[in-house]
Amino acid sequence: xxxxxxxxxxxxxxxxxxxxxxxxxxxxxFTPLSDEQLQKEIAPGKNRLLYLYGHFIGVHDxxxxxxxxxxxxxxxxxxxxxxxxxxxxxxxxLPSAADLKxxxxxxxxxxxxxLGKFTAEDWIGKHTSVSDEDFAKNPMRNRLAxxxxxxxxxxxxxxxxALVKE
Amino acid sequence: xxxxxxxxxxxxxxxxxxxxxxxxxxxxxFTPLSDEQLQKEIAPGKNRLLYLYGHFIGVHDxxxxxxxxxxxxxxxxxxxxxxxxxxxxxxxxLPSAADLKxxxxxxxxxxxxxLGKFTAEDWIGKHTSVSDEDFAKNPMRNRLAxxxxxxxxxxxxxxxxALVKE
Numbered sequence: 001x002x003x004x005x006x007x008x009x010x011x012x013x014x015x016x017x018x019x020x021x022x023x024x025x026x027x028x029x030f031t032p033l034s035d036e037q038l039q040k041e042i043a044p045g046k047n048r049l050l051y052l053y054g055h056f057i058g059v060h061d062x063x064x065x066x067x068x069x070x071x072x073x074x075x076x077x078x079x080x081x082x083x084x085x086x087x088x089x090x091x092x093x094l095p096s097a098a099d100l101k102x103x104x105x106x107x108x109x110x111x112x113x114x115l116g117k118f119t120a121e122d123w124i125g126k127h128t129s130v131s132d133e134d135f136a137k138n139p140m141r142n143r144l145a146x147x148x149x150x151x152x153x154x155x156x157x158x159x160x161x162a163l164v165k166e
Numbered sequence: 167x168x169x170x171x172x173x174x175x176x177x178x179x180x181x182x183x184x185x186x187x188x189x190x191x192x193x194x195x196f197t198p199l200s201d202e203q204l205q206k207e208i209a210p211g212k213n214r215l216l217y218l219y220g221h222f223i224g225v226h227d228x229x230x231x232x233x234x235x236x237x238x239x240x241x242x243x244x245x246x247x248x249x250x251x252x253x254x255x256x257x258x259x260l261p262s263a264a265d266l267k268x269x270x271x272x273x274x275x276x277x278x279x280x281l282g283k284f285t286a287e288d289w290i291g292k293h294t295s296v297s298d299e300d301f302a303k304n305p306m307r308n309r310l311a312x313x314x315x316x317x318x319x320x321x322x323x324x325x326x327x328a329l330v331k332e
Contacts, residue, residue, distance in 0.1 A: 007286040007289075007290055008173035008174035008177055010290045010305065010308070011174060011177040011181070011289060013306065014181075014290075014310045014314060015180075015181065018311070018318065022318055042209075043208075043210075043329045044209075120173045121173060123173075123177060124173055124176045124177060140176075140179065140180055142176070144177055144180045145180055145183070145184070148180060148184040148317070149184065151317075152188055152318055152321035153321070154318075155318035155319070155321035155322040156322065156324060156325035156328075158322060159322035159323055159325035160329065162326075163208070163209045163212055163326065163329070
């Protein structure tokens with residue numbers, strides 16, 4: 001291994017570690033919550049914890065095809081947790097805490113398994129929603145950019161869940 | 167330039183871009199705010215925007231020595247915006263919106279100038295608050311880990327500022 005290879009691999013390992021740290025923080029927030037606790041809002045009139053839980057799973061499920069790992073597992077999460085605002089889909093049609101926990105585990109097992117197999121060259125390769133032409137113009141539109149962006153996305157919403165009163 | 171050197175440089179450039187994107191989002195939130203607007207709370211009884219503005223500047227100022235760039239510019243921000251909770255220091259002793267804007271610019275000019283000079287090897291080198299012994303045990307405790315952590319830190323609080331009513 002050359003020094004340069006080592007540098008790229010270390011940098012990629014750092015980015016993966018940062019992703020997993022945020023993911024673990026989110027898991028600690030959501031996994032213990034009951035259906036009742038998931039009804040709490042992050043602030044008066046704002047998203048419920050239930051919405052953010054489903055939102056994370058849906059966004060991370062979409063990373064599976066976006067990064068070229070495979071087909072996504074739960075496209076049914078798009079309508080209630082990505083396309084629509086909270087409270088648009090009626091509660092009876094939303095997954096339960098137990099459903100969400102199962103989906104969280106499924107999605108992150110599949111996703112993190114895929115992420116763990118990428119080489120540094122894979123990380124700087126293009127993701128599936130950028131054209132060859134656009135990627136040639138902007139090589140920053142690579143897989144790693146997706147991971148870094150989703151890492152900040154977790155932190156963004158965790159800043160909100162931190163406001164929920166016990 | 168070898169392929170491997172290129173990979174390390176690209177990956178580092180991605181991390182720097184992610185940092186600057188979050189920083190720019192924060193700047194867009196805070197720069198236009200008047201002293202009166204900075205008094206708004208992110209949620210009832212929670213931190214004011216004023217606190218988060220000073221908090222960001224203080225945290226980023228501390229990155230200057232932490233990353234070995236130089237000495238920090240505004241250690242006076244520690245007491246009101248890091249060591250203490252919001253509203254502990256009385257308002258008359260806090261910097262104004264104009265003061266904060268000036269300090270924001272000073273700190274980020276100095277910091278980003280330093281960050282821009284780091285090579286990939288510098289990024290995977292240790293930061294100044296980890297011992298040689300601890301760094302040998304965990305080479306992830308490098309400069310890049312600090313940058314990734316502070317990038318998520320910005321996102322975390324921006325998720326909160328997004329809850330403030332216009």
